[in-house]
Amino acid sequence: MAEKVTPRDVDYSRWYTDIVLQGKLADYSPVKGAMVIRPNGYAIWELIQSNLDRLFKETGHVNAYFPLLIPESFMQKEAEHVEGFSPECAVVTVGGGKKLEENLYIRPTSETIIWAMYKKWINSYRDLPLLINQWANVMRWEMRTRLFLRTSEFLWQEGHTAHETYEEAEEETRKILNVYQKFAEEYLAIPVIPGRKSEAEKFAGAKHTYSIEAMMQDMKALQAGTSHNLGQNFAKAFDVQFQDKEGKLQYVWATSWGVSTRLIGALIMAHSDDRGLVLPPKMAQRPIVMVPIWRGEDQKQEVLDYADGVLKELKAKYNVIFDDRDQYKPGYKFSEWELQGIPLRLEIGPKDVAKNALVMVRRDTMEKQFVNRDGILQTVETALDTMQKEMLERARNFQQENTFDVDDYDTFKEIVNGKGGFIRAHWCGNPECETKVKNDTKATIRNIPFDQKKEAGKCLICGGASDGRVIFAKAY
Amino acid sequence: MAEKVTPRDVDYSRWYTDIVLQGKLADYSPVKGAMVIRPNGYAIWELIQSNLDRLFKETGHVNAYFPLLIPESFMQKEAEHVEGFSPECAVVTVGGGKKLEENLYIRPTSETIIWAMYKKWINSYRDLPLLINQWANVMRWEMRTRLFLRTSEFLWQEGHTAHETYEEAEEETRKILNVYQKFAEEYLAIPVIPGRKSEAEKFAGAKHTYSIEAMMQDMKALQAGTSHNLGQNFAKAFDVQFQDKEGKLQYVWATSWGVSTRLIGALIMAHSDDRGLVLPPKMAQRPIVMVPIWRGEDQKQEVLDYADGVLKELKAKYNVIFDDRDQYKPGYKFSEWELQGIPLRLEIGPKDVAKNALVMVRRDTMEKQFVNRDGILQTVETALDTMQKEMLERARNFQQENTFDVDDYDTFKEIVNGKGGFIRAHWCGNPECETKVKNDTKATIRNIPFDQKKEAGKCLICGGASDGRVIFAKAY
Numbered sequence: 001m002a003e004k005v006t007p008r009d010v011d012y013s014r015w016y017t018d019i020v021l022q023g024k025l026a027d028y029s030p031v032k033g034a035m036v037i038r039p040n041g042y043a044i045w046e047l048i049q050s051n052l053d054r055l056f057k058e059t060g061h062v063n064a065y066f067p068l069l070i071p072e073s074f075m076q077k078e079a080e081h082v083e084g085f086s087p088e089c090a091v092v093t094v095g096g097g098k099k100l101e102e103n104l105y106i107r108p109t110s111e112t113i114i115w116a117m118y119k120k121w122i123n124s125y126r127d128l129p130l131l132i133n134q135w136a137n138v139m140r141w142e143m144r145t146r147l148f149l150r151t152s153e154f155l156w157q158e159g160h161t162a163h164e165t166y167e168e169a170e171e172e173t174r175k176i177l178n179v180y181q182k183f184a185e186e187y188l189a190i191p192v193i194p195g196r197k198s199e200a201e202k203f204a205g206a207k208h209t210y211s212i213e214a215m216m217q218d219m220k221a222l223q224a225g226t227s228h229n230l231g232q233n234f235a236k237a238f239d240v241q242f243q244d245k246e247g248k249l250q251y252v253w254a255t256s257w258g259v260s261t262r263l264i265g266a267l268i269m270a271h272s273d274d275r276g277l278v279l280p281p282k283m284a285q286r287p288i289v290m291v292p293i294w295r296g297e298d299q300k301q302e303v304l305d306y307a308d309g310v311l312k313e314l315k316a317k318y319n320v321i322f323d324d325r326d327q328y329k330p331g332y333k334f335s336e337w338e339l340q341g342i343p344l345r346l347e348i349g350p351k352d353v354a355k356n357a358l359v360m361v362r363r364d365t366m367e368k369q370f371v372n373r374d375g376i377l378q379t380v381e382t383a384l385d386t387m388q389k390e391m392l393e394r395a396r397n398f399q400q401e402n403t404f405d406v407d408d409y410d411t412f413k414e415i416v417n418g419k420g421g422f423i424r425a426h427w428c429g430n431p432e433c434e435t436k437v438k439n440d441t442k443a444t445i446r447n448i449p450f451d452q453k454k455e456a457g458k459c460l461i462c463g464g465a466s467d468g469r470v471i472f473a474k475a476y
Numbered sequence: 477m478a479e480k481v482t483p484r485d486v487d488y489s490r491w492y493t494d495i496v497l498q499g500k501l502a503d504y505s506p507v508k509g510a511m512v513i514r515p516n517g518y519a520i521w522e523l524i525q526s527n528l529d530r531l532f533k534e535t536g537h538v539n540a541y542f543p544l545l546i547p548e549s550f551m552q553k554e555a556e557h558v559e560g561f562s563p564e565c566a567v568v569t570v571g572g573g574k575k576l577e578e579n580l581y582i583r584p585t586s587e588t589i590i591w592a593m594y595k596k597w598i599n600s601y602r603d604l605p606l607l608i609n610q611w612a613n614v615m616r617w618e619m620r621t622r623l624f625l626r627t628s629e630f631l632w633q634e635g636h637t638a639h640e641t642y643e644e645a646e647e648e649t650r651k652i653l654n655v656y657q658k659f660a661e662e663y664l665a666i667p668v669i670p671g672r673k674s675e676a677e678k679f680a681g682a683k684h685t686y687s688i689e690a691m692m693q694d695m696k697a698l699q700a701g702t703s704h705n706l707g708q709n710f711a712k713a714f715d716v717q718f719q720d721k722e723g724k725l726q727y728v729w730a731t732s733w734g735v736s737t738r739l740i741g742a743l744i745m746a747h748s749d750d751r752g753l754v755l756p757p758k759m760a761q762r763p764i765v766m767v768p769i770w771r772g773e774d775q776k777q778e779v780l781d782y783a784d785g786v787l788k789e790l791k792a793k794y795n796v797i798f799d800d801r802d803q804y805k806p807g808y809k810f811s812e813w814e815l816q817g818i819p820l821r822l823e824i825g826p827k828d829v830a831k832n833a834l835v836m837v838r839r840d841t842m843e844k845q846f847v848n849r850d851g852i853l854q855t856v857e858t859a860l861d862t863m864q865k866e867m868l869e870r871a872r873n874f875q876q877e878n879t880f881d882v883d884d885y886d887t888f889k890e891i892v893n894g895k896g897g898f899i900r901a902h903w904c905g906n907p908e909c910e911t912k913v914k915n916d917t918k919a920t921i922r923n924i925p926f927d928q929k930k931e932a933g934k935c936l937i938c939g940g941a942s943d944g945r946v947i948f949a950k951a952y
Contacts, residue, residue, distance in 0.1 A: 030550070030592055031580065034543035039608065042539045062515035063522065067507045068582075068613055068629050069566070074506070087573050090545070092582065095565035095628075096617030104507065106568065106582075107542075116506050132515065135614065137544055141572030152571075153544050 005339065012218045019268055020147045023277045023340050028305065033142045033152035037261065040340060041148075043285040045155065049135065051187050051261070051282075052157065055179050061131045066113050068137075069078050069104035074112040078237040081111065084204025088140045090152070096195060108141040111205065111230070111256055114160045115238040122162060122252060124243045129172070130162040148265035149222075149476050156260035162252045164244065166231070169253035172230040176257045177210045179204045180225035188263065189280035189391040190270045191399050192224055193422075193471060195447030200431050203256075207231035213446040213471060215399045216269040217228060219420030221446045221473035224266050227257035257474075265476070270395055271364070277341030278364050280391045281384040288314060288380065289321040289342045293330050293349040306353045310346070313377050339365060343387055362387055364394075372402045409460050416441045416474060423472040426457035428464035437472065438463050446471040481815065483750045488694045495744055496623045499753045499816050509618045509628035513737065516816060519761040520740050521631065525611065527663050527758075528735070537607045537635060542589050544613075545580035550588040554713040557587065560680025563937050564616045566628070582615040586754065587681065587706070587732055590636045591714040598728060600636060600719045605648070606638040612648060624741035625698075625952050632736035638728045639721065642707070645729035649705040652733045653686045655858075656701035664739065665756035665867040666746045667692045667875050668700055669898075669947060671923030676907050683707035689922040689947065691875040692745040695896030697922045697949035700742050703733035741952070746871055747840070753817030754840050756867045757860040762855065764790060765797040765818040769806050769825040782829045782849075784948075786822070789853050814839060819863060820856060840867055881945065885936050892917045899948040902933035904940035912937050913948065922947040 003022055006014040020026050025041035037045065048277075053063070069092060076082045085108040092104040107113065121127060135157050142152045159176060163169040177194050184192045192212035202209035206228035215225045235241070236249040242248050271278040281287045292307040294300040304324065314320050321342065323333050330347070337345060347359040356373045360380075364387055373377050402421035406412045412423055427433060427445065437460070438444050452468040459466050479498055482490040496502050501517035514520065528541070545568060552558045561584040568580040583589065590608075594850040597603060602796040611633050618628045635652060653670050660668045668688035678685035682704035691702045711717070720726050747754040755761045768783040770776040780800065790796050797818065799809050806823070813821060823835040832849045836856075840863055847855050878897035882888045888899055903909060903921065914920050915934070928944040935942050 027593065027596065029543050029589070031543045031545055031547060031589070034545065036543065036593055037541040039538035039540050042541055045541075063518045064515050065513040065518055065521075065631065067510035067512065069507055069510065069617070071507060089572075090568045090580070091570035092566045093569045094579075096565075096619070097563050103570075104566070113505070113507070117503065117512055139544070143572070155541060274570065367702065407851050 005274055005276055008217065015274070016146065016265075016269060019272055019277055019339075023276070023327070025264070025268070026147045028145065028147070033145055035145060035147050035153075037153045041264060044267065044279070044283055045261055047187075047283050047285060048259075048263055049157075052183055053133075053135075053177075055183060056133050056157075056159070059175060059179060061133045061161075064132050064134055065118065065136070066110050066134060068107055070107050070110075070113045072103045072105060074116060075105055076231055077112060078205050080233075081205035081237075083138070085109065088142075090139050090141055107136070108138055108140045109256075109258075110134065110136070110158055111160065111234050112238075115234040115240060115254070118160075118162055118252070119197075119238050119240045122240055122242050125164055125245055128162055128164050128242060128252070129168065131159075131172075132161065133157055133159040146265075146476075148261055148268070155262045156258050157287070158258040159256060161255045162235075162240070163255070164242070164250075164253065165168060166253050169231075169255050170229055173227045173255045173257070176255070177212065177225070180212050180257075180259060184212055184214065184224055184263075185282070187282045187391060188267050188270070189282075189388060189395060190224065190266060191392065191396040193447065195449035195452070195471065197226075197447055198431070198434055198445045198470075200434055201444065203228045205230060205233050206256075209232070211447050212268055213422075213473075213475075214270065215395075215402060215473075216266070216476070217272075217398075219271070219402050219422075219473075221422065221471075221475040222262070222266045222269070223446070223475065224263060225257070225259040226257060229430045230254035230256060234305050239400075271391060272339060272341070273337070275366075276339030276393075279341040279343055281343045281388050284341070284343050286319045286321050287343045287384055288318050288346060289323055289337045290314075290346045290348065291333050291337075293328055293347060294400050295350075299350045302353055303348055303350060307348045310348065310358065310373065310376055316382060317377060318380070344383060346380075364391055406460070407457070412437075412460060412472070413441055416443045416472070422446070422472060424469040425460045425472055426466035426468070427470045428459035428462055428466050430459070430462065430464065433459055433461035433464075441474075443472045443474050446473050446475060481750055481752055489499065489749070492741075492745060493623065495748055495815075497755055500663045501740070501744070502623045504621065504623070509621055511621060511623050511627045511629075513631075517740060520743065520755070520759055521737055523554055523663075523759050523761060524735075524739055525633075528610075528655075528659055529611075531659060532609050532633075532635070535651060535655060537609045537637075540608050540610055541612070542583075542586050542593065542610060544583055546583050546586075546589045548581060549577045550592060551581055554681050554709055556709075557681035557713075557815070561585065561616070564618075566615050566617055578941030583612070584614055584616045585732075585734075586610065586612070586614075586634055587636065587710050588714075591710040591730070593717060594636075594638055594728070595714050595862070598716055598718050601721055604638055604640050604718060604728070605644065607635075607648075608637065609633055609635040622741075622952075624737055624744070624763035630737045632734050634732060634734040638711075638716070640718070640726075640729070642729050645707075645731050646705055647732045649686060649703045649733070653701070653703045654690065654945075656688050656733075656735060660688055660690065660700055660739075660813045661868060663745050663756070663758045664746070665758075665864060665871060666700065666742060667868065669870040669923065669925050671925035671928070671947065673702075673923055674907070674921045674946075675908055676910055677921065679704045681706060681709050682732075683709070687923050689898075689949075689951075690742055690746060691871075691878060691898060691949075692742070692952070693748075693874075694745070695878050695898075695949075697898065697947075697951040698738070698742045698745070699731070699922070699951065700739060701735040703824070704731060706730035706732060722729060724807070740899070747867060748817070749919075751811070751842075754867075755817040755819055757819045757864050760817065760819050762795045762797050763819045764794050764822060765799055765813045765820070765861055766790075766822045766824065767799050767806055767809050767813075771821060775826045778829055779824055779826060783824045786824065786834065786849065786852055790856060793853060793857070820859060822856075838863055842872075882936070883933070888913075888936060888948070888949065889917055892919045896950060898922070900945040901936045901948055902944070903946045904935035904938055904942050906935070906938065908938035909935055909940075919948045919950050922949050922951060
């Protein structure tokens with residue numbers, strides 16, 4: 001541990017990269033734009049996967065797997081879609097030693113290949129709804145890598161559903177956004193603002209897009225999940241019709257939705273501090289580290305025996321790191337596990353043995369507590385639960401403290417170019433006003449929040465009529 | 477269900493395809509050589525993943541994720557490796573709208589990119605062993621698709637480990653083969669023969685390769701998993717050295733090992749029958765289907781109430797399909813779930829209600845049993861356990877009955893070209909004799925089994941000295 005994490009107020013961007021690299025969450029690869037997710041980072045992704053997957057299954061979804069490579073002609077069937085994605089694709093032109101007759105695109109997203117299959121599978125209303133999700137890698141060409149946040153290849157899940165009616169598709173789109181919000185808040189401990197994207201910011205090929213938006217510690221927004229009502233666009237592009245209950249042919253209604261390994265970036269930036277990663281307990285595969293401390297052989301045996309008893313008790317429920325390495329001092333070990341974001345540290349020295357006690361340190365607050373050896377499993381459980389809840393509360397307070405109602409453009413610019421934050425401001429709905437803000441300040445409309453209150457006001461830019469505030473912010 | 481499964485003895489190959497397509501396990505995609513894994517098939521893969529993943533973690537492995545695209549120059553660093561894989565690669569030549577300076581290969585396997593990273597991560601013996609696994613898609617160009625068995629893209633896990641000594645690497649290679657054997661037998665109910673591959677059949681770049689070989693119902697072999705001792709080949713190609721405990725620099729020792737979605741093909745071909753898929757209970761996400769049967773509204777309510785009580789009891793432990801669809805007759809429903817391989821069917825009619833009983837039908841034997849309503853959870857549990865065990869026994873008997881000791885080449889050819897099977901025969905160790913057998917009969921040496929007995933004999937081909945029998949068979 002020769003290196004040190006750069007403090008946030010010295011260089012926020014280096015701080016982030018330091019945590020990722022030194023915490024062994026990910027690494028740069030020799031392939032431009034691509035990253036390697038190291039075991040510490042992948043362990044977080046596994047928890048994202050298993051928890052989201054359970055939530056998807058509880059809401060009636062099943063998993064499937066579609067091809068990585070998509071024929072060029074498929075990409076071109078939906079006009080907005082190809083325009084949005086084509087420029088950022090990686091293209092296979094040679095296969096098995098021969099030039100291909102038709103180029104194949106590495107999927108940037110799978111609507112086209114999936115709807116080509118749905119045409120085979122959907123004939124009647126009896127085949128609907130079709131509620132399929134896929135866990136996969138996708139690729140969108142990037143030259144400037146930002147670990148987890150912007151890489152050519154990333155891992156994600158993409159849901160693709162087919163329905164009889166617009167209303168059903170709309171219900172699905174909203175239901176999934178709820179799942180995403182629940183997951184972000186209950187598991188990642190990140191409060192989010194659910195809402196609808198503006199026309200300019202919606203998915204290429206969607207009727208409309210919903211998103212959840214999270215605030216990072218540098219006050220910037222991070223879009224943490226999106227859910228799209230695709231209308232009949234893809235059904236028409238791929239000619240997917242079903243016979244309804246009256247025997248009439250109708251085009252199918254569609255949704256798609258996804259979250260990606262970007263969430264790991266969000267998790268890091270929402271909670272971590274200058275010592276390194278801070279993980280909410282539900283996102284830690286190994287939530288506890290035990291560090292026995294001794295001087296000399298006499299103490300060693302006594303401490304290890306005592307610690308071993310504690311370890312056995314905790315192992316019934318938790319995956320515990322037991323750090324009894326001889327060659328490192330306690331302080332070194334503390335720093336290492338703090339850097340890696342282990343939620344709870346238990347220290348056991350000779351004095352603790354004598355007092356039938358332990359020292360417990362919470363990673364988020366760094367608060368040190370002397371706790372009784374008896375009932376340690378219960379104590380740890382309570383501490384982890386409390387930590388999970390308090391991390392969400394803290395993040396929510398932070399978000400609220402840095403969200404401002406603004407009614408004039410000068411103040412708006414001052415905040416956006418200054419300390420940043422979420423700005424709730426009036427907007428007339430005109431894309432030109434939206435573009436002007438973006439050009440002037442780089443801030444964008446994050447979304448039109450679901451909890452928007454009816455409130456007569458004037459557009460920040462043109463002064464035109466507005467009946468509610470939308471969320472502006474600079475974003476990742 | 478207009479279609480019918482082609483019987484095995486009419487056309488084995490069509491029988492297999494019928495089960496896959498009609499059972500909705502997979503489908504052909506519009507991309508040549510690629511398949512779609514449908515929800516019924518993917519559910520099996522999820523069980524393969526979760527169970528193997530647990531076994532890997534219990535043996536100290538962690539997961540990570542490496543880039544999909546590998547620079548051409550990396551592929552070329554290990555001579556045998558590039559020769560083996562290069563001709564079957566898909567190549568990306570364009571990215572983000574521009575011709576790339578260096579071509580990128582879609583990974584056919586990840587040794588090269590992983591060892592490029594290990595060079596960054598391994599410096600000292602303290603960094604070893606490194607026990608990493610990856611769940612990923614890979615691509616090896618194929619024009620003739622055989623669903624699950626031979627497709628350009630497939631899903632797999634690939635373990636890549638790094639060790640201080642040859643012995644440790646060898647121990648790891650064997651340990652993993654044991655894990656594969658345990659998994660194949662205890663979960664897939666497929667008995668396998670573990671052994672070492674001949675030089676001709678080993679992995680491109682390995683020192684030696686071990687495999688587990690399974691017998692399908694057409695007596696052909698299917699390689700169900702491989703584990704490679706890579707020696708120092710990749711460490712030398714990528715210059716990965718570590719400082720040992722004496723402070724000397726040494727090249728690292730490596731292993732790699734994998735199983736793929738091919739296992740789903742093995743599972744289908746090992747157990748299924750002319751009615752469709754037969755799944756061992758541990759490989760069924762939904763192991764039970766309940767079919768309530770009634771005539772008229774009076775019976776309906778009574779039967780459904782009774783069935784509902786049973787359902788509630790079973791749901792405590794199992795994911796149960798409750799098929800109370802009005803528009804289909806019981807016989808139709810039975811066929812549908814038999815086709816899809818649901819292990820246990822429970823039928824409930826008015827007579828069963830009167831007798832406080834149910835009808836239970838096991839998918840593998842199609843045996844029909846009247847069972848008591850009381851203690852139904854226990855009854856079902858026992859039936860599923862028994863079924864799991866008996867399926868393995870049956871497959872083992874089948875394998876043993878179709879394994880023959882042969883000492884002359886005429887008999888060998890007669891069996892290989894006739895009904896087929898595994899042939900245990902003497903071989904002198906000369907690759908030329910091996911090639912002759914392959915050219916004459918298409919049979920290959922599957923492996924040199926670990927349980928090979930010392931037995932003086934003469935090579936089947938050249939009559940040269942041999943001290944034990946190896947396994948020959950035609951293979952998928």
